[in-house]
Amino acid sequence: MRYLYLLICFGVAGLLLLISSCKKDFPEDRDSIDPLATFTRTFYDPTLGRNTVFSDNFNGANSSQPLEFTMLNLRRYNGDPAPELTDSIYPIWVWKDGGAYTGKETSLAEIENKRKIENHRVFEIRQHSGQLVTWSGMDLSHIRSQPDSGYKFDVKVSNSGGLNYYYNLRFMPRKAIPYAPSNYNPETGMTTGPAVSYPTNGISLSNVQRLKDGLGMQESEVDVYFTKKGTGNSLTFKFLDSAFAPINPRLFNTTDWPGLVHGFDMKLTDTAVVYQVAYPIPLGPIPTKYTNAAATRAAVTFSYYRKGTAGFGYVCALVFNYAIYEKGDWEIAFQFRNSSPKFSND
């Protein structure tokens, strides 16, 4: 009997040894990181002053997801440290979970409720996706923007399978332009003229006639003036005639004033219409009744009805697509350069 026990013990021990020694040689179940994985975009030139997300900028090839991205050595082009990017952290408004902005909010507070304050640097990398984000709402005065050579940075990409380094990616931001369409020169950050004029004025007209001669008015005859009047939360629309005298907005008699912008507390006077709004405009790239179809810009339509030649009725409209990225008391003035529109019936 003693032999048997000995034998069994010996056998079991040998078997366990064998199994355990075999297991040691198996590769671990670790993530894969492909040496061929690469950034498909190495040059990032966002316009400052707006939230920009660079997506699909990394091809993971055969790597397993999720990956861990870390931005390293964000530095000026000449190699100097860049504390304006690495050290400056600002509290800014970001969107929070719990429902995206839909354009159906009924008060300013409801919109603001969908945002919260988070601390961010101007230029960040998203931890798992490798998306590069520039945030808005910060002091941008120290940031070296184009035509400066900007900054360089490295990225470490890792997962449990290993890590890859990617060196000397470029960050060359463009100067902030507070609104679009704009009259700014992106190189200098200065306006090129007082008004936004044709062909970049973002205006389209239909059936609008000149008061002067009854001819159809061209888009080139309207200039747009963006003016920031304060640091509040309002948006004002004004119409000016060729002599910069205000035109009564009520003349645009078929305009849907309450639904013109996603603003509240509308004050329609003889000279202007004012809304309390949330910035930026548009709030998100989501198509709403206040935006164009692609949701890239807000869209306003000022329209009026008049009887034209031979008693035909016309709906005349001025459509304007725009965006304002900076919070403030903004005023948008449309100046009819040559002649006011004709509002009266023929």
Next chain:
Amino acid sequence: MDKIFTVLWLHNPTRLSISRFNKRQGGRLRLHLLLPALLLLMCSIRAGAQKVRGTVFDEQSRLPVAGANVTAGARGVYTDTVGRFEIDAAAGATIAVTHLNYSPATYQVSGGEANIEIYLKLASGALTDVVVQGFTKKSRSLVTGASTVITADDIKDVPAASVTELLQGKVAGVNIQNTSGMPGARGSIFQRGLSNINVTGDGNNAYLASGQPLFIIDGVPIDPNEDTEYGFAQAGGGANPLSVIPPEDIESVEILKDAASTSVYGSRGANGVWIINTKRGRSKVPQITYDGKYIYTAVPPLRDVYGGHLERQIKVNQVLYNNAQTNNAFNWGLATVNANYFLSDSLNPYLNNSVNWQSYFFGPQLNHSHNLRFAGGMSQFDYKVNLNYMQDMGIIKNTGYKRYSAGINSQYQSENKKIRMLTSVNAASELRQNGSGVGLLQTGVGTSGMASTLLPPPNVYTENNTALASFILKDDNKKNTLGANLDLTYEIIKDLRFRSTGSITFNTTSYNIFYPGWLNYGYTQYNTQDRSANTYYNLNMLQYTRRFLKEKHTVSGYVFSDLNVNKSKTTYAQLPSTPNNFISGPFGYDLRAAVYGTLGEPVDVRQFGYGANVSYDYMQKYVFNASFRFDGTSINGPLTGFNRNPMISFRWNIYKEKFAEGWSSWMNSSSIRASWGQTIVPQGNIFMVYGQYYPGSSYNGQPSVLNSFGTEPNAYYKPITNRMTNIGYEGEFFNRKLTIQYDFYYKFVQNNSLLIDVPFETGYSKYPSNDVSWVDYGHELTLNVRPLPRDSKLSWTFGLVGAFNRNILTRLPNDAREWVINPGDQLNLPLLYRLGRSSFSNYLFVTKGVYARNTDVPVDPATNLPMRINGVYLQAGDPIFADLNGDYVIDNRDRVAVGNPVPKLTGGISNFLAYHNFTFNIFTSFTFFRDVLNTPLAYKFQQFYNPLNSTLSGVQAVPPVEEYNYWKAPGDNAVYPNPYTYDHNAAIAAFRYNQTLFQEDGSYFKINSITLGYDFKKELLKRWHLQILRVFLTGSNVATISNYSGPSPEVITDLGRDNPYGYPLARRYTLGVTVTF
């Protein structure tokens, strides 16, 4: 007195008996004293006695049995080395023969016999069997390899086209899954884990490459993976190659598992070897045995659908609700419904039916099979003829399987036993109707069977022609198989034998389909495909066996060479516009539009091997066996040369040790085995090695041959190499009431081929690399218990078979850790090879529930964009897919490796009960720890995607989903997304197959068969001049216990995917009779 008579016959008995006698006698003194008395007695007894000479044979192997104890009355002798004995017995006396390994036998001396033959049946008990190891048969106690023997008793009474179905759950380490209920289909067999992890096809047609073991039927090797060239890797147009042998004719199946047993089979034995022997003639008087089975095949529960008005109501509501709720446009919804006459024109009799389509496809069947066997013979010559007819019409219309087969075998042995000749011929003709699919898949049933119930029932004028087509199509698939074998053994001098065996097989398979014109856009079409395959096999060996030094040492060895030739070719012709709906050719078709030629790549493979095997044992205590084999195949790379495959193995029979002598009261035997060896499996084809060339246009008047730049040739292309280590234990306890067999194996498979992309600069696009490796290791346990005493009236044998297998991928090309297979899969169901995990894993989106409210959808803090799929924003009622990379977009980057489609634990439990003449058997099998993708459930929900299908033939029925917890209103904590937002769901693929929502545990426990049998009493049979009469009642595939919510946890591809078009397994109830005249 016993002792005295034994002494008298001292001139004859074996040396063994002398020594025993002397020992027992204790001295010669008493012998001398007794001698005078003996002589006196002897004279008186010899007066009535005669000398009876005879030979004792093993009933199964026909080999003489040495050392059997033959007694007549009080006298006893032992048989010599060729089984002969000579004994004095009076006429009418009974001769009893006993042997340790055999059941006792008796023979009544009638007088005048010159030379009697007595056949011994092997006693049940694992160690007494004679089993095959390598090319030779050995006593179980001398075998160093792991193997399992299944006998006719284990597989009788259950109807099946091939023996594989019957072995499910009966062999440890052999995982058999009946992946299709198609009659005659080939199930999948995995012996000791995966043998090949290549995947062919994609979507629902993705299959794991077939890596089945080598079958040797009566000495004829059968390529188990034949007819898998064209992608139908599991069940092709042809039937299971094993179905050529009716299970009724099978005597035994020996399953060789480890390297020690299979290594000499070299290039073809790496996935295991199954040696199948058919029944042999045994009785001097010819016996005629008839087996008849009458089978009722019942349809398993089918899919539920809403019928008629309810279907219309649901679809209309779906459109209205969806447009009102999500698009806020009720009127638009109303207009959409009105615009779709299929939904709105409810008074149109064409669109106002309630047809149960499945009832047209499915129906129970009555089937039968008959087997007739003539057999007889003696030691010098025996013969058997087996005739079989089997009909198995499938539960799906127009599908079925019929087999006519004939098998003959016979053996001749010269009187001096110097020459032995064994021949066998097995021929079968198999007919298959595939209905509207290739057998495994029933796409016709899948699509037409799920057609809208509102459509009118099938007839010539209706839209649903596919349904009609699957009933009417003349689908005629024939497979004729002929296999013949000749096995010659000649004893040149004592101990030296020469054996030569050769076999040929011929296979012709044809698939013919004729489409009448009214089913095929107005013109007829005849498709025909012919496959012919031949194999030639020859093995020559020289075998030497010698015992020496007081017979304590035995050395035996053999050298051998074998050659295997494998050829196959398929031609295909498509003849459009034949004269009319009744004439399908051969003339009169549209010659210009006809297509004919060779299908796929013709196969012409040769494999040649030679080697030697040596074994040695010391007093049967220590057994050592080693072999070395060289293998060359014509589809190796030329620079790889011959493969060298060594094997070494050892066995220790503990129970023969001196110290174990005292244990014999409770331990009958106990042995430990160990083996290590290498085997190879050829893979790929000759084009992987030499590249592909094609004739180009002429250049300067000379014909040109151009290189095809698809796949780069690999002159070092290697076969798959298996290196297997096996450690086993066998033991019998308590008078063989308990037998245990345990094996641990560790199989390292390397050089599996994978086509990898190569740089553009090489000129080629793919390169066949040999860089995939994995490890299979596992434990196998076979337990047999006979708890009741031997003299109990009720006998009960309980068997448990279980195998635990783990499978780990260890290497990929380019040192990658992960590899996506089929990245562009049409159903988005790629597989993932990932190191450290099971050889292949599912690559899925992780579903974490359903968004209860719109406010639950995460929002990108920078852009305000909610989570989105394909640019569509998610909303309440949508699935929550885990956004792994945090970019607020669900795309292919969010998939993870989850699940293990390879079952980890498989086995079965069997119970044999016998009481008087009644027998009651229950066989069960189980499969545990397997992840299955429930694609039918996903498909069920996907049927809600398109309520507005504009082509009538494509309109689908609506299945009930009430039983599922799906999202209905904001705030619902649901499991399944809202099925009714159809356009949105289709846009975001809410019910995509590749999500963890549909991955389920595919474990199951199945009752394979329950049999109640009755053997008529011998006395009764004598009166009727019958030898055996047995009737039985069997229910097979009776019940499956599983948590799996899909149709069946077994009808699942090897890749772990269920299939909405799968062929369900039928339930069978059989009434059978066995008569022997």
